[in-house]
Amino acid sequence: MTPLERSALNESRHGAALNAKQWLSLRLPKRLRAIPLQRFGILLCERLSKGRRPPVGSTEIQIISPPSSIIQMQRTDLLTFCRQIGIASSETIRIKRGTRSLLELYLSGLALSYVADGDVLLGSVILRAAARIGFQNVWLDQTEIHLLDQQESDGGFGLVAAESELLGDDSDLAQTRLILTVEILWALAERAFSANGATFTPSNKRRSPTALTNASGDR
Amino acid sequence: MLATIAEKAGRLAVAWVTRNLIRFRLYITAELTADSIKALSELAILYSFLKDVGSDGEDSGVQDTIVSWESFLVEQCNTPKYAQMARKRPGQAFYLLMPYLALRRTGYRSPYHERTLDLLRRWRYPEATEVVPHRLLDRQYFLWKAGCLDSEPDWIRQYEATSLRYMTHPQYLDDEAAYVFTHTLFYLTDFGRHKPPLPSVELKHLIQLGEYLVIHNWRHRQWDILGELLVGLRGLQRQRSRIYVDAANAFCETQHEDGSVPPGQDRKISNSHPSEDSEDLLFRRRYHTTFVMALFAFAHLHS
Numbered sequence: 001m002t003p004l005e006r007s008a009l010n011e012s013r014h015g016a017a018l019n020a021k022q023w024l025s026l027r028l029p030k031r032l033r034a035i036p037l038q039r040f041g042i043l044l045c046e047r048l049s050k051g052r053r054p055p056v057g058s059t060e061i062q063i064i065s066p067p068s069s070i071i072q073m074q075r076t077d078l079l080t081f082c083r084q085i086g087i088a089s090s091e092t093i094r095i096k097r098g099t100r101s102l103l104e105l106y107l108s109g110l111a112l113s114y115v116a117d118g119d120v121l122l123g124s125v126i127l128r129a130a131a132r133i134g135f136q137n138v139w140l141d142q143t144e145i146h147l148l149d150q151q152e153s154d155g156g157f158g159l160v161a162a163e164s165e166l167l168g169d170d171s172d173l174a175q176t177r178l179i180l181t182v183e184i185l186w187a188l189a190e191r192a193f194s195a196n197g198a199t200f201t202p203s204n205k206r207r208s209p210t211a212l213t214n215a216s217g218d219r
Numbered sequence: 220m221l222a223t224i225a226e227k228a229g230r231l232a233v234a235w236v237t238r239n240l241i242r243f244r245l246y247i248t249a250e251l252t253a254d255s256i257k258a259l260s261e262l263a264i265l266y267s268f269l270k271d272v273g274s275d276g277e278d279s280g281v282q283d284t285i286v287s288w289e290s291f292l293v294e295q296c297n298t299p300k301y302a303q304m305a306r307k308r309p310g311q312a313f314y315l316l317m318p319y320l321a322l323r324r325t326g327y328r329s330p331y332h333e334r335t336l337d338l339l340r341r342w343r344y345p346e347a348t349e350v351v352p353h354r355l356l357d358r359q360y361f362l363w364k365a366g367c368l369d370s371e372p373d374w375i376r377q378y379e380a381t382s383l384r385y386m387t388h389p390q391y392l393d394d395e396a397a398y399v400f401t402h403t404l405f406y407l408t409d410f411g412r413h414k415p416p417l418p419s420v421e422l423k424h425l426i427q428l429g430e431y432l433v434i435h436n437w438r439h440r441q442w443d444i445l446g447e448l449l450v451g452l453r454g455l456q457r458q459r460s461r462i463y464v465d466a467a468n469a470f471c472e473t474q475h476e477d478g479s480v481p482p483g484q485d486r487k488i489s490n491s492h493p494s495e496d497s498e499d500l501l502f503r504r505r506y507h508t509t510f511v512m513a514l515f516a517f518a519h520l521h522s
Contacts, residue, residue, distance in 0.1 A: 071469075105430075146388075
């Protein structure tokens with residue numbers, strides 16, 4: 001990514017957070033238990049706008065398995081693994097010597113692979129984990145841009161109308177979108193902090209995700 | 220280490236094919252089917268590839284094993300009702316004659332099929348059949364290798380006509396796109412044996428795309444596609460990269476003790492014929508990926 005494209009990505013994150021905050025603030029969750037999630041989403045938008053780090057847990061994590069073991073990991077196991085990384089503080093994440101670059105390659109390839117299958121939630125969680133470790137590469141950039149492209153005009157994320165209709169009465173489209181929106185915002189916030197540190201100051205201009213996508217696709 | 224594993228896997232795959240040679244006959248039933256032409260074509264392509272590898276000095280004991288393949292292929296190609304078909308359906312002649320074209324590459328000539336090729340030239344085939352760019356590349360490659368073209372195709376121009384240059388957002392690629400990728404790389408690399416004659420920016424793009432597709436198809440356990448991707452990456456000279464080695468080891472681990480390789484959990488085969496027994500079904504399900512294993516193994520060993 002060129003510095004110009006990276007700057008455009010920063011702007012897109014910022015714009016996405018502003019729109020998402022509006023969507024989150026205007027809606028009243030049907031279920032009471034969704035309110036903390038809504039508030040957490042708003043908190044992430046604010047932190048992203050101010051360039052502040054998303055909340056961090058105190059977990060320590062050691063990654064000692066061969067990096068290739070994550071390729072065929074069951075979805076639920078990979079989700080748990082990445083969520084553990086995602087809440088660990090960067091300083092406490094230990095990676096087996098000599099495996100860092102391969103772990104970066106596989107983790108970023110998996111992020112793109114899962115969003116390719118429409119699994120935006122797991123793609124977001126992997127992206128957040130990769131950012132927490134401090135990984136940066138073109139596949140992570142492409143995954144992030146893909147997530148940004150999932151934002152609807154109302155500010156919420158997730159192109160899930162058809163899936164919700166298929167599920168019928170059991171589905172709650174708003175709840176599904178709330179979960180996806182918060183997961184994506186969390187990944188964007190982690191990426192923003194990872195890429196810029198605490199010094200990031202977004203400008204008021206916003207580039208459209210579509211233009212950004214095209215720019216990053218140029219070779 | 221990988222070389223040893225690959226050599227064993229390649230030899231086992233070739234031995235399995237040899238044991239199942241009879242199942243590759245064109246007329247398993249009274250009717251000629253697309254499946255049986257495809258299977259015999261792939262056998263002939265693998266045979267010509269192994270002969271090429273052998274003539275380059277590769278000696279893994281397979282050259283003795285595949286002697287029986289040649290007489291079988293010649294016998295099948297000379298079945299009259301099959302041989303006549305290309306003259307009856309010139310629009311499909313390239314596809315129908317693929318087993319013969321692959322044999323022709325190894326030096327074999329059949330007067331009947333040579334006459335068919337003359338007739339097809341007069342009737343302006345295969346050019347009169349419209350094909351998409353990666354299929355045109357496929358056609359040009361096999362005709363060139365069979366010695367049917369006067370001059371070598373312009374590979375760069377052929378590549379530029381395909382969609383590969385525009386595949387810059389891999390998350391949107393489906394199995395069909397992966398097919399375009401693997402088969403274009405087959406021809407541009409001469410099945411993993413040469414670096415494609417492309418500018419470095421394109422090579423870098425293809426490596427990045429190929430490595431992503433490796434991770435995606437490895438995750439999905441699409442072993443046939445994974446093996447084909449490894450052949451392409453071998454041609455792109457990535458055989459020492461960690462991702463190539465890890466994925467190649469994972470691919471080799473899928474091989475059964477008898478030498479056959481399953482296609483992967485998501486792959487489907489067309490409906491079985493009522494007369495097929497379970498051995499036939501197993502064969503039809505596994506032969507393609509077993510071919511891919513042999514291709515991968517001997518492309519990897521070739522230097």
